[in-house]
Every structure is written in structure tokens, then in C-alpha cells.
Amino acid sequence: MLKSEIRKHASTDRLAIGEDEYSQLNKGLLDQFTMLDFEGINTIHLFLPIAEKREPNTFLIIEWLAENHPDIKIIVPKADFNTALMTHHEYLGINDLQKNLYNILEPQKGNLHSGEVDMVLIPLLSFDKQGYRVGYGKGFYDRFLQNLNAQKIGLSLSPAIEKIDDVNTHDIRLDLCITPAATITF
Numbered sequence: 001m002l003k004s005e006i007r008k009h010a011s012t013d014r015l016a017i018g019e020d021e022y023s024q025l026n027k028g029l030l031d032q033f034t035m036l037d038f039e040g041i042n043t044i045h046l047f048l049p050i051a052e053k054r055e056p057n058t059f060l061i062i063e064w065l066a067e068n069h070p071d072i073k074i075i076v077p078k079a080d081f082n083t084a085l086m087t088h089h090e091y092l093g094i095n096d097l098q099k100n101l102y103n104i105l106e107p108q109k110g111n112l113h114s115g116e117v118d119m120v121l122i123p124l125l126s127f128d129k130q131g132y133r134v135g136y137g138k139g140f141y142d143r144f145l146q147n148l149n150a151q152k153i154g155l156s157l158s159p160a161i162e163k164i165d166d167v168n169t170h171d172i173r174l175d176l177c178i179t180p181a182a183t184i185t186f
């Protein structure tokens, strides 16, 4: 299928997920996440969820990390829609967040992080069996991941689709994708 069609289908399917199902799926996703190997992981970059779009609830992951790996530093992005680039900031807690025009929570005072990141948790609308992903189509993550030497992990509440047909040279493959039912390695 083409990215444009996948985006339509995936957005519609997501909005059909009810509150209870959303909560169950997020629990499954967290269980899978906790099974990763955190040896040598000092810094994790993650997105903050747009709950009304039924994105994976990464706050559960943040809470689990705070409890089980308090030394891991958490970095969150801020999107600049003029340049299609993101800046990356230390996560200071929920009180430092404010919604932007797109209803995405963003850090306000968190220091800019320009150092290394060991693991990136990546939002997506859909992914395929080869590890390619489809996002909202602005290329934010493709640009960010381009020169990044980190474990690239997609988070998805739905399983892989067969194939994205219009993969291009900008598209960066995931190393892993976590779903509520399984963690897939590419």
C-alpha cells in the first residue's frame, strides 16, 4: 500500500479504539518495553503522546523508567514546523510541558540536549514487515534519525502491515518495533 493510503486507514482505525481497549493496549506495550535490555543505556529519547490521536501512552514508560532505571536520562523533542527540524530537551516532569498548536506536549524549560542518545522511541502511524514506518508525513523523524547512532525502536498499538510500497531514500528502518503483542526485530 502507499503511504498516503496507509495514513488514512491507520488514522481512522486508531480513532475507533475505545478507552478500555486503549488502556489494555498500552499495558501490553509497557510489558513488552520492560523486557528490553537496558544494559549500557544512559539516555532515552521519547515522544510525548497525543492521547486523542491514540498514540502509545509513553507516560507509562516514563513512570516505569523513573521507578526501575532512575539513572536513565529522558530526552523529549520540540518540533519546529518552519524548519521541519526538532530540538531535543531534558525531560523535567509533567509540569514543564505545554501543548503546542498541534496539541503536542512540549518541554518549556528543559535544557537543550546536544549529546548522545542511546535509544529512541519513535511514533508512527504504521510500520511494515521490513521495519519501514509511516508517520504524519512531515519527515521530522526521518531527518532526526538520519545521523543518529542509537537503537531505533518504533512503538505501535497495531501489528505490522505487509509492505509500504513507496519507501524512499530518506526513510530510515527501525531496529525494533514494540507492539502490545510482540517485539519485532528487523
Ligand SMILES: Nc1nc2c(c(=O)[nH]1)N(C=O)[C@@H](CNc1ccc(C(=O)N[C@@H](CCC(=O)O)C(=O)O)cc1)CN2
Pocket: 011, 047, 048, 049, 050, 055, 077, 078, 079, 086, 102, 104, 123, 124, 135, 136, 137, 138, 139, 140, 141
Ligand atoms: N507525539 C508525537 N510527537 C511528535 C510527533 C509525533 O508523531 N507524535 N512527530 C512526528 O513527526 C513530530 C510532530 N509531527 C507532526 C507532523 C504533522 C502534523 C500535522 O500536520 N497535523 C495536522 C494533521 C494531522 C493528521 O493527519 O491528523 C493537524 O493536527 O491538524 C503534526 C505533527 C514531533 N513530535
Ligand SMILES: Nc1ncnc2c1ncn2[C@@H]1O[C@H](COP(=O)(O)OP(=O)(O)OP(=O)(O)O)[C@@H](O)[C@H]1O
Pocket: 003, 133, 134, 135, 136, 137, 138, 139, 140, 141, 142, 143, 146, 170, 171
Ligand atoms: N533526511 C531528509 N532530508 C530532507 N528531506 C527529507 C528527509 N527525510 C524526509 N524528508 C522529506 O520529508 C517529507 C516526508 O517524508 P515521509 O513521507 O517519509 O514522512 P513520514 O516518515 O511519514 O514522516 P515523519 O518522519 O514526520 O513521521 C518528504 O517530502 C521527504 O522528502
